[in-house]
Amino acid sequence: MRILALCVALLFSLSCCNGYKFLMVLNSPGRSHFNVGHALAKGLVQAGHQITVVSVFPLKEPMPGYEDIIVPNIIQVMKGDLAALWQSIQKPVTRKLIDHYDMGFRLTRGLFVDANFQALLHSNRTFDAIICETFYNDAHYGLAEHFQAPLIGLSTGGGLTFITDMVGSPAPASFVPHIMLPFNDHMSLPERLVNVAFLAYERLLLDYYYLPGQEALYREFFPHNKRCFYAMRRNASLVLINQHVSLSFPRPNAPNLIEVGGMHIDGKLRPLPAQIEKFLNESEHGAIYFSMGSNLKSKDLPPAKVQEILKAFRGLRQRVLWKFELHDLPNKPDNLFISDWFPQTDILAHPKVLAFVTHGGMLSTTESIYHGKPVIGLPIFSDQFFNMAHAEQTGYGIMLDFKSLNAGDFRAAIERITGVPAYTAVVRGMSHRYRDQQQTPLQNAVYWVEHVTRHQGAAYLQSAAQRLNWWQYHNVDVLLIIFALLWLLLLVLPFAVWRLLRAVFAAGGQRQQQGQKRKRN
Structure with missing residues (x-):
């Protein structure tokens, strides 16, 4: 009976971890970004799953289990951005950040209005999980609720704030520099000042420029979604990030932010031309x-x-x-x-x-x-x-x-x-x-995608930080109350001391007068 039970359990586990249907949205027009997502897509197909890939790079040869949805409109809307890359070096980093957000608005809308993507949105298809590239396109994350499936983010770059926000991953400004700044994890005092100032600048842009713009796109193209934009983007089950501690420096990560840097490198060498x-x-x-x-x-x-x-x-x-x-x-x-x-x-x-x-x-x-x-x-x-x-x-x-x-x-x-x-x-x-890793980055990525899908989003991995606003996360509201109390105390204390001293001196004066009066009598 025990052998039979083990066999049943094994068959059940195999049936659970194979045969999922995934939707992968790769909205970047860059070939290098696509290569990262494509490696994961192929890895999932080889693991026995089916995947539908939205991108501008269709397969040259068909692959069983791999379906292309080509979105040529992305190339059209991004022509100006690609042509201006060389000129971007002349701009200060503060302007570059705004340019990235503006590019994101064009990119997000460009995918939404593509005819092939609209056909996908209005289809009756179902998926077990949505894998969405995180590339200045937060409104696209609404696909998870649209298709009633867990959201998995795929960051082909580093840990930008709007990406780590998705899983509430900590990024202490004292030793985690912004990835657009040329600093390391041992910053000098001036560098830490610049880092904190730039992160504050980014936070303001995110909350009052970028995210409201993405929210407008979300409401326009997902009018029937019940979850609000801000709750939706903080409900990611998993984020795979194209980074590894050996390639950069140690930093704390939330349990559902997984480093898979280099998963596009298969280790196979092919003869050169x-x-x-x-x-x-x-x-x-x-x-x-x-x-x-x-x-x-x-x-x-x-x-x-x-x-x-x-x-x-x-x-x-x-x-x-x-x-x-x-x-x-x-x-x-x-x-x-x-x-x-x-x-x-x-x-x-x-x-x-x-x-x-x-x-x-x-x-x-x-x-x-x-x-x-x-x-x-x-x-x-x-x-x-x-x-x-x-x-x-x-x-x-x-x-x-x-x-x-x-x-x-x-x-x-x-x-x-x-x-x-x-x-x-x-x-x-x-x-x-x-x-020197326990498993290859691709194997690690495939495992975690299967894991959160198998456990219907793996909510147990989600930190409470995903539900907090930035001021709650950093206890800004608590600190403001403490500062207010200290300020009030500083205002009241001198007055209270003055009243106390005045009362003491007055009492002392009265006792002296009474003493003199008794002497005269």
Whole structure:
């Protein structure tokens, strides 16, 4: 009987953890963001589930259990934002944050009004959980109530405040810097002042600009949802974040915020194209790989910057692979190979590649650490400054200012990163620590998605912090009452002391007069 009971229990557990239907919404137009979500989607399919993926990147070859819903309107509404990325470096970080929120409004509405997405909204389909990319699109989280399923957030970047808010994850300003600031977890007093000021600025923008705008979109496109916008966005069952403690620094996380950084790296190496393989193998002094990611196009660089970069490359002992989106580059030196596409992870794994020149995006820095390659960073926007500041402070990278980039500084950085063994030693140690995990990041992500689905949202994981406003979370209301009482005490105490002293002196005077009176009598 015990054996039979065990068999029944095993069959039940297998039936519970397989065969779910998921909806995944990847609203970012960036290929790198899609790669993270796509890795999870494939992992869930391989685990026996069905998944419907809303994105701008359909599969090239059909996969059983994987359904595409293409939303081309996203590309249309984001054309201006993608074209302006290079210019964003000229703006202060306070303005960049507003630009991100404005982009989010366009992105959120752009997905809502897409004809294919509207068809999905008005269908009678059912899902066991909604996996929604967290990319300035809080109104999209209403899909969870719309389809009566738990909400799972997928952060392809770092822990921005509006993401950690979803699960009430703590972020003490004393040692958790904002990811748009180039600080680490050991901030000086001036840095902590800047961090607190910027976080307060972000909080004001969130509460009085960004969230009200997203709330309006939520009410417009989910008019029948019963839960209010603010309650809805704080009801996430799980948030998967593209981060890992070995890639950054330790910080406290809520139990339903799970680090799965690097889950897009499958560890499988594929043969390089013959021309690239030959170019690398024949590089007597090694090679440098240079890519600014999928959104920043090197062809859109100012011509003066292109010439400075070419001047730095000319005469280098190393060969250079540069992701450049034009087939012809005038004045190209012989040691330079250009292409509009490179198999990045396979190139970084090549033993001849000595270093990676990057914009410092989270995916690129993760891949460089995974393959043990030091970096030279040219950050342009968002968390790239934070990632590259961490690389420089940790000792596996050099950060350069793109605005003042010149051939001399760029050349010196390349010679230093390839000539000082300490950079490679540090990043290889990080690679060893990152790889030393109980299970792969993808396996971890699949487990937690199944777990919260299996337990109908796993409400037991949700911290009470998810239900608190920021002033309640930080006890601002309690502190105000304490300060008010202290202020009142400071006002009343001197008056009370003065009255007491006056009464004492008056009583003393009366006793003296009475004494003198008795003497006269």
